[in-house]
Amino acid sequence: ELEYAIQEIGDDDFSVLELHNGPTGVFKDFGIAFLAAAMEELLKSGGRAMTLTATSGDTGASIAHSFTARSGITSVILYPEGKVRGLNADHFVQNGGNILPIQIEGNFDDCQRLIREAFEDIPFVLRYGLTSANTLNVGRLLPQAFYYLYAFIKIKKRLRGDLYFSIPSGNFGNLIAALYAWKFGMPVNGFIAAMNSNYSFGSFFRGESFVPRQPIPTISHSMDVGNPSNYERLAAFYAEAPSVMRNMVHPEKIDDNQTLAAMEKAWKKYSLLLDPHGAVAYAAAERMRMSDLEDGHVVILSTGHPAKYADLVKDVTGIVPKMPDALGILSKESQPVAQIPARIDALEAVIAGCC
Ligand SMILES: *Cc1c(COP(=O)(O)O)cnc(C)c1O
Numbered sequence: 642e643l644e645y646a647i648q649e650i651g652d653d654d655f656s657v658l659e660l661h662n663g664p665t666g667v668f669k670d671f672g673i674a675f676l677a678a679a680m681e682e683l684l685k686s687g688g689r690a691m692t693l694t695a696t697s698g699d700t701g702a703s704i705a706h707s708f709t710a711r712s713g714i715t716s717v718i719l720y721p722e723g724k725v726r727g728l729n730a731d732h733f734v735q736n737g738g739n740i741l742p743i744q745i746e747g748n749f750d751d752c753q754r755l756i757r758e759a760f761e762d763i764p765f766v767l768r769y770g771l772t773s774a775n776t777l778n779v780g781r782l783l784p785q786a787f788y789y790l791y792a793f794i795k796i797k798k799r800l801r802g803d804l805y806f807s808i809p810s811g812n813f814g815n816l817i818a819a820l821y822a823w824k825f826g827m828p829v830n831g832f833i834a835a836m837n838s839n840y841s842f843g844s845f846f847r848g849e850s851f852v853p854r855q856p857i858p859t860i861s862h863s864m865d866v867g868n869p870s871n872y873e874r875l876a877a878f879y880a881e882a883p884s885v886m887r888n889m890v891h892p893e894k895i896d897d898n899q900t901l902a903a904m905e906k907a908w909k910k911y912s913l914l915l916d917p918h919g920a921v922a923y924a925a926a927e928r929m930r931m932s933d934l935e936d937g938h939v940v941i942l943s944t945g946h947p948a949k950y951a952d953l954v955k956d957v958t959g960i961v962p963k964m965p966d967a968l969g970i971l972s973k974e975s976q977p978v979a980q981i982p983a984r985i986d987a988l989e990a991v992i993a994g995c996c
Contacts, residue, residue: 666946675784695752702727747983776814785818803937811864835925893925
Protein backbone atom coordinates (compact mmCIF):
# COMPACT_ATOMS: atom_id res chain seq x y z
CA GLU A 642 0.00 0.00 0.00
CA LEU A 643 2.88 2.36 0.70
CA GLU A 644 4.82 3.58 -2.27
CA TYR A 645 8.23 5.06 -1.86
CA ALA A 646 10.50 6.16 -4.58
CA ILE A 647 13.94 7.54 -5.06
CA GLN A 648 13.81 10.12 -7.81
CA GLU A 649 16.72 11.14 -9.90
CA ILE A 650 16.27 14.80 -10.64
CA GLY A 651 18.64 15.16 -13.49
CA ASP A 652 22.01 16.01 -12.02
CA ASP A 653 24.78 14.39 -10.05
CA ASP A 654 24.39 16.59 -6.99
CA PHE A 655 20.98 15.64 -5.66
CA SER A 656 18.28 13.04 -5.68
CA VAL A 657 14.99 13.03 -3.80
CA LEU A 658 13.68 10.32 -1.55
CA GLU A 659 9.92 10.69 -1.80
CA LEU A 660 8.37 9.59 1.47
CA HIS A 661 5.09 11.43 1.09
CA ASN A 662 3.05 8.86 -0.86
CA GLY A 663 1.53 7.11 2.16
CA PRO A 664 -2.21 7.08 2.95
CA THR A 665 -2.14 10.48 4.71
CA GLY A 666 0.62 12.06 2.63
CA VAL A 667 3.37 12.16 5.23
CA PHE A 668 6.52 10.11 5.89
CA LYS A 669 5.17 9.23 9.37
CA ASP A 670 2.62 6.87 7.73
CA PHE A 671 5.32 4.24 7.28
CA GLY A 672 6.55 4.03 10.87
CA ILE A 673 3.01 4.23 12.25
CA ALA A 674 1.73 1.47 9.92
CA PHE A 675 4.63 -0.77 10.95
CA LEU A 676 3.98 -0.10 14.65
CA ALA A 677 0.25 -0.90 14.31
CA ALA A 678 0.90 -4.16 12.45
CA ALA A 679 3.67 -5.23 14.85
CA MET A 680 1.51 -4.52 17.92
CA GLU A 681 -1.41 -6.47 16.54
CA GLU A 682 0.88 -9.41 15.78
CA LEU A 683 2.42 -9.34 19.28
CA LEU A 684 -1.06 -9.31 20.84
CA LYS A 685 -2.19 -12.44 18.98
CA SER A 686 -1.23 -14.57 21.95
CA GLY A 687 -3.54 -12.51 24.19
CA GLY A 688 -3.73 -9.21 26.03
CA ARG A 689 -4.71 -5.77 24.84
CA ALA A 690 -3.08 -2.42 24.30
CA MET A 691 -4.06 1.22 24.19
CA THR A 692 -2.01 3.84 22.37
CA LEU A 693 -2.13 7.34 23.80
CA THR A 694 -0.87 10.13 21.57
CA ALA A 695 -1.03 13.91 21.43
CA THR A 696 -1.08 15.69 18.10
CA SER A 697 -1.60 19.23 16.93
CA GLY A 698 -1.52 18.35 13.24
CA ASP A 699 -2.10 15.53 10.80
CA THR A 700 -0.45 12.76 12.80
CA GLY A 701 -3.87 11.91 14.27
CA ALA A 702 -5.16 11.06 10.79
CA SER A 703 -2.17 8.83 10.17
CA ILE A 704 -2.61 7.03 13.49
CA ALA A 705 -6.35 6.59 12.95
CA HIS A 706 -5.73 5.23 9.46
CA SER A 707 -3.19 2.63 10.54
CA PHE A 708 -4.78 1.56 13.83
CA THR A 709 -8.39 1.27 12.61
CA ALA A 710 -9.77 -2.26 13.20
CA ARG A 711 -6.53 -3.61 14.69
CA SER A 712 -7.75 -6.28 17.07
CA GLY A 713 -6.95 -5.86 20.75
CA ILE A 714 -5.90 -2.21 20.33
CA THR A 715 -7.65 1.06 21.14
CA SER A 716 -6.09 4.32 19.92
CA VAL A 717 -6.67 7.42 22.01
CA ILE A 718 -5.71 10.66 20.24
CA LEU A 719 -5.58 13.93 22.18
CA TYR A 720 -6.12 17.20 20.35
CA PRO A 721 -5.60 20.73 21.66
CA GLU A 722 -8.28 23.38 21.02
CA GLY A 723 -8.94 23.82 17.31
CA LYS A 724 -10.29 21.72 14.48
CA VAL A 725 -10.09 17.94 14.33
CA ARG A 726 -9.61 16.76 10.75
CA GLY A 727 -8.92 13.67 8.73
CA LEU A 728 -10.80 11.10 10.81
CA ASN A 729 -13.64 8.78 9.81
CA ALA A 730 -16.32 8.78 12.53
CA ASP A 731 -17.42 5.24 11.55
CA HIS A 732 -14.26 4.03 13.28
CA PHE A 733 -14.80 5.82 16.61
CA VAL A 734 -15.39 3.77 19.76
CA GLN A 735 -18.98 4.92 20.23
CA ASN A 736 -19.73 3.56 16.74
CA GLY A 737 -18.19 0.18 17.50
CA GLY A 738 -14.69 1.06 16.32
CA ASN A 739 -11.41 1.46 18.19
CA ILE A 740 -10.42 5.11 17.62
CA LEU A 741 -11.01 7.56 20.47
CA PRO A 742 -10.34 11.22 19.63
CA ILE A 743 -10.54 13.53 22.65
CA GLN A 744 -10.33 17.29 22.57
CA ILE A 745 -8.52 18.89 25.49
CA GLU A 746 -9.42 22.40 26.65
CA GLY A 747 -5.89 23.67 26.40
CA ASN A 748 -2.87 23.75 24.10
CA PHE A 749 -0.54 21.06 22.79
CA ASP A 750 1.69 21.28 25.88
CA ASP A 751 -1.36 20.57 28.08
CA CYS A 752 -1.99 17.42 26.01
CA GLN A 753 1.64 16.35 26.43
CA ARG A 754 1.48 16.95 30.17
CA LEU A 755 -1.68 14.82 30.47
CA ILE A 756 0.04 12.00 28.63
CA ARG A 757 3.03 12.16 30.96
CA GLU A 758 0.68 12.03 33.97
CA ALA A 759 -1.22 9.08 32.49
CA PHE A 760 2.02 7.11 32.02
CA GLU A 761 2.95 7.81 35.64
CA ASP A 762 -0.33 6.27 36.85
CA ILE A 763 0.95 2.68 36.94
CA PRO A 764 -2.36 0.93 37.80
CA PHE A 765 -3.96 2.80 34.89
CA VAL A 766 -1.09 1.85 32.54
CA LEU A 767 -1.39 -1.82 33.50
CA ARG A 768 -5.18 -1.92 33.30
CA TYR A 769 -5.24 -0.75 29.67
CA GLY A 770 -1.82 -1.84 28.42
CA LEU A 771 -1.01 1.82 27.78
CA THR A 772 1.71 2.58 25.22
CA SER A 773 2.77 5.46 22.99
CA ALA A 774 2.34 5.88 19.24
CA ASN A 775 4.69 8.88 19.15
CA THR A 776 8.37 8.37 18.30
CA LEU A 777 8.85 7.85 21.99
CA ASN A 778 8.01 4.31 20.86
CA VAL A 779 11.07 2.72 19.24
CA GLY A 780 8.65 0.62 17.17
CA ARG A 781 8.16 3.72 15.02
CA LEU A 782 11.83 4.58 14.68
CA LEU A 783 13.27 1.22 13.67
CA PRO A 784 11.22 0.88 10.45
CA GLN A 785 12.26 4.41 9.44
CA ALA A 786 15.90 3.29 9.37
CA PHE A 787 14.98 1.31 6.25
CA TYR A 788 14.24 4.47 4.24
CA TYR A 789 17.93 5.19 4.24
CA LEU A 790 19.03 1.65 3.45
CA TYR A 791 16.49 1.53 0.63
CA ALA A 792 17.78 4.78 -0.87
CA PHE A 793 21.39 3.68 -0.55
CA ILE A 794 20.73 0.38 -2.35
CA LYS A 795 18.91 2.22 -5.16
CA ILE A 796 21.64 4.77 -5.84
CA LYS A 797 24.87 3.05 -4.88
CA LYS A 798 25.78 2.20 -8.48
CA ARG A 799 25.70 5.87 -9.45
CA LEU A 800 27.68 7.13 -6.48
CA ARG A 801 31.20 8.32 -7.21
CA GLY A 802 32.02 10.45 -4.19
CA ASP A 803 30.55 11.02 -0.76
CA LEU A 804 26.93 10.40 0.23
CA TYR A 805 24.83 12.65 2.47
CA PHE A 806 21.16 12.77 3.42
CA SER A 807 19.33 16.03 4.14
CA ILE A 808 16.63 15.47 6.76
CA PRO A 809 13.96 18.08 7.57
CA SER A 810 13.86 17.83 11.35
CA GLY A 811 11.49 18.87 14.13
CA ASN A 812 11.27 16.24 16.81
CA PHE A 813 14.34 14.43 15.36
CA GLY A 814 12.83 10.94 15.13
CA ASN A 815 13.82 10.76 11.50
CA LEU A 816 17.41 11.79 12.23
CA ILE A 817 17.67 9.19 15.00
CA ALA A 818 16.42 6.55 12.52
CA ALA A 819 19.13 7.70 10.09
CA LEU A 820 21.78 7.28 12.79
CA TYR A 821 20.46 3.74 13.40
CA ALA A 822 20.85 2.97 9.68
CA TRP A 823 24.45 4.19 9.88
CA LYS A 824 25.04 2.06 13.01
CA PHE A 825 23.56 -0.92 11.14
CA GLY A 826 26.49 -0.52 8.75
CA MET A 827 25.21 1.65 5.90
CA PRO A 828 28.14 3.51 4.34
CA VAL A 829 27.32 7.22 4.52
CA ASN A 830 29.45 10.32 5.03
CA GLY A 831 27.01 12.39 6.99
CA PHE A 832 23.54 13.75 7.62
CA ILE A 833 22.29 17.32 7.29
CA ALA A 834 19.97 18.23 10.17
CA ALA A 835 17.81 20.70 8.25
CA MET A 836 15.94 22.90 10.74
CA ASN A 837 13.57 25.84 10.36
CA SER A 838 13.83 28.96 12.54
CA ASN A 839 13.29 26.84 15.63
CA TYR A 840 16.86 25.54 15.21
CA SER A 841 16.31 23.68 18.47
CA PHE A 842 19.42 21.47 18.43
CA GLY A 843 21.58 23.88 16.42
CA SER A 844 23.96 24.82 19.20
CA PHE A 845 23.92 21.29 20.67
CA PHE A 846 25.21 19.94 17.33
CA ARG A 847 28.03 22.48 17.53
CA GLY A 848 29.07 21.28 20.97
CA GLU A 849 27.13 23.54 23.34
CA SER A 850 24.50 22.39 25.79
CA PHE A 851 20.85 22.12 24.78
CA VAL A 852 18.35 24.64 26.12
CA PRO A 853 14.63 23.89 25.51
CA ARG A 854 12.65 26.80 24.05
CA GLN A 855 9.11 27.80 23.19
CA PRO A 856 8.27 26.78 19.61
CA ILE A 857 8.27 29.51 16.94
CA PRO A 858 5.53 29.25 14.28
CA THR A 859 6.82 28.80 10.71
CA ILE A 860 5.43 27.63 7.36
CA SER A 861 7.05 24.20 7.90
CA HIS A 862 4.87 23.82 10.98
CA SER A 863 5.32 20.08 11.56
CA MET A 864 8.88 21.03 12.49
CA ASP A 865 7.91 23.76 14.98
CA VAL A 866 9.29 22.05 18.05
CA GLY A 867 11.28 23.83 20.76
CA ASN A 868 11.87 20.89 23.07
CA PRO A 869 12.26 17.73 20.96
CA SER A 870 11.43 14.53 22.84
CA ASN A 871 14.26 12.62 21.14
CA TYR A 872 16.89 14.64 23.03
CA GLU A 873 18.01 11.77 25.29
CA ARG A 874 18.48 9.42 22.35
CA LEU A 875 20.56 11.99 20.51
CA ALA A 876 22.57 12.88 23.59
CA ALA A 877 23.43 9.18 24.04
CA PHE A 878 25.04 9.11 20.58
CA TYR A 879 27.09 12.23 21.42
CA ALA A 880 28.10 11.00 24.87
CA GLU A 881 29.66 7.94 23.26
CA ALA A 882 31.69 9.69 20.54
CA PRO A 883 31.34 13.49 20.47
CA SER A 884 33.87 14.24 17.74
CA VAL A 885 32.67 11.44 15.45
CA MET A 886 29.13 12.81 15.82
CA ARG A 887 30.20 16.38 15.08
CA ASN A 888 31.60 15.16 11.76
CA MET A 889 28.50 13.11 11.09
CA VAL A 890 25.68 15.61 11.68
CA HIS A 891 25.73 19.04 10.01
CA PRO A 892 23.14 21.53 11.30
CA GLU A 893 21.58 24.08 8.95
CA LYS A 894 19.00 26.77 9.79
CA ILE A 895 16.53 27.78 7.08
CA ASP A 896 14.05 30.62 7.65
CA ASP A 897 10.66 30.98 5.92
CA ASN A 898 11.94 33.25 3.13
CA GLN A 899 14.73 30.82 2.34
CA THR A 900 12.17 27.98 2.39
CA LEU A 901 9.98 29.77 -0.16
CA ALA A 902 13.00 30.57 -2.33
CA ALA A 903 13.99 26.89 -2.26
CA MET A 904 10.46 25.81 -3.28
CA GLU A 905 10.70 28.13 -6.25
CA LYS A 906 14.21 27.03 -7.19
CA ALA A 907 13.35 23.30 -7.01
CA TRP A 908 10.48 23.92 -9.41
CA LYS A 909 12.47 26.10 -11.85
CA LYS A 910 15.62 23.97 -11.84
CA TYR A 911 14.21 20.45 -11.61
CA SER A 912 10.42 20.71 -12.17
CA LEU A 913 10.20 19.36 -8.66
CA LEU A 914 7.29 20.30 -6.38
CA LEU A 915 8.21 20.31 -2.70
CA ASP A 916 6.12 21.04 0.37
CA PRO A 917 7.65 23.53 2.88
CA HIS A 918 9.29 20.71 4.90
CA GLY A 919 10.97 19.17 1.86
CA ALA A 920 11.98 22.69 0.80
CA VAL A 921 13.83 23.21 4.10
CA ALA A 922 15.79 20.02 3.38
CA TYR A 923 16.54 21.15 -0.17
CA ALA A 924 17.66 24.63 0.95
CA ALA A 925 19.95 23.09 3.57
CA ALA A 926 21.39 20.67 1.02
CA GLU A 927 22.11 23.48 -1.47
CA ARG A 928 23.84 25.52 1.22
CA MET A 929 26.00 22.64 2.41
CA ARG A 930 26.80 21.70 -1.19
CA MET A 931 28.10 25.25 -1.77
CA SER A 932 30.09 25.63 1.40
CA ASP A 933 31.45 22.32 2.69
CA LEU A 934 31.12 19.70 -0.04
CA GLU A 935 33.64 19.52 -2.85
CA ASP A 936 31.82 16.71 -4.52
CA GLY A 937 29.38 14.15 -3.32
CA HIS A 938 25.73 13.41 -3.59
CA VAL A 939 22.92 14.57 -1.31
CA VAL A 940 19.64 12.67 -0.98
CA ILE A 941 16.89 15.13 -0.02
CA LEU A 942 13.98 13.73 1.99
CA SER A 943 10.55 14.88 0.85
CA THR A 944 8.49 14.24 3.97
CA GLY A 945 5.13 15.86 3.14
CA HIS A 946 2.89 15.82 0.06
CA PRO A 947 2.91 19.19 -1.77
CA ALA A 948 -0.88 18.92 -2.37
CA LYS A 949 -1.41 19.41 1.36
CA TYR A 950 0.05 22.91 0.91
CA ALA A 951 -1.64 23.61 -2.42
CA ASP A 952 -2.19 27.35 -1.87
CA LEU A 953 1.39 28.02 -0.86
CA VAL A 954 2.80 25.85 -3.65
CA LYS A 955 0.60 27.65 -6.17
CA ASP A 956 1.65 31.10 -4.92
CA VAL A 957 5.33 30.22 -5.24
CA THR A 958 5.41 28.10 -8.40
CA GLY A 959 2.16 28.91 -10.21
CA ILE A 960 1.37 25.21 -10.22
CA VAL A 961 -1.58 23.58 -8.45
CA PRO A 962 -0.32 20.20 -7.20
CA LYS A 963 -2.67 17.31 -7.91
CA MET A 964 -4.41 16.04 -4.78
CA PRO A 965 -4.44 12.21 -4.63
CA ASP A 966 -8.01 10.96 -3.98
CA ALA A 967 -7.00 9.29 -0.74
CA LEU A 968 -5.96 12.61 0.80
CA GLY A 969 -9.47 14.06 0.43
CA ILE A 970 -10.35 12.95 3.97
CA LEU A 971 -7.67 15.24 5.43
CA SER A 972 -9.85 18.31 4.94
CA LYS A 973 -12.93 16.64 6.49
CA GLU A 974 -13.75 17.96 9.95
CA SER A 975 -15.12 15.71 12.66
CA GLN A 976 -16.46 16.00 16.17
CA PRO A 977 -14.27 14.42 18.85
CA VAL A 978 -15.84 11.72 21.01
CA ALA A 979 -15.38 13.90 24.10
CA GLN A 980 -14.24 17.38 25.03
CA ILE A 981 -12.71 17.66 28.47
CA PRO A 982 -10.69 19.99 30.70
CA ALA A 983 -6.94 19.38 30.80
CA ARG A 984 -7.08 17.18 33.88
CA ILE A 985 -5.95 13.61 34.31
CA ASP A 986 -9.08 12.52 36.22
CA ALA A 987 -11.24 13.76 33.32
CA LEU A 988 -9.12 11.86 30.79
CA GLU A 989 -9.17 8.64 32.80
CA ALA A 990 -12.94 8.94 33.29
CA VAL A 991 -13.59 9.15 29.53
CA ILE A 992 -11.39 6.13 28.89
CA ALA A 993 -12.96 4.13 31.73
CA GLY A 994 -16.42 5.04 30.41
CA CYS A 995 -15.95 3.53 26.98
CA CYS A 996 -13.05 1.06 26.92
C1 LIG B 1 6.94 15.25 11.50
C2 LIG B 1 7.42 15.88 10.26
C3 LIG B 1 8.76 16.28 10.08
C4 LIG B 1 9.78 16.20 11.19
O1 LIG B 1 10.16 14.89 11.48
P1 LIG B 1 10.87 14.54 12.88
O2 LIG B 1 11.09 13.08 12.84
O3 LIG B 1 9.91 14.98 13.94
O4 LIG B 1 12.15 15.34 12.93
C5 LIG B 1 9.15 16.77 8.84
N1 LIG B 1 8.26 16.90 7.82
C6 LIG B 1 6.96 16.56 7.96
C7 LIG B 1 6.06 16.75 6.79
C8 LIG B 1 6.50 16.04 9.17
O5 LIG B 1 5.20 15.72 9.30
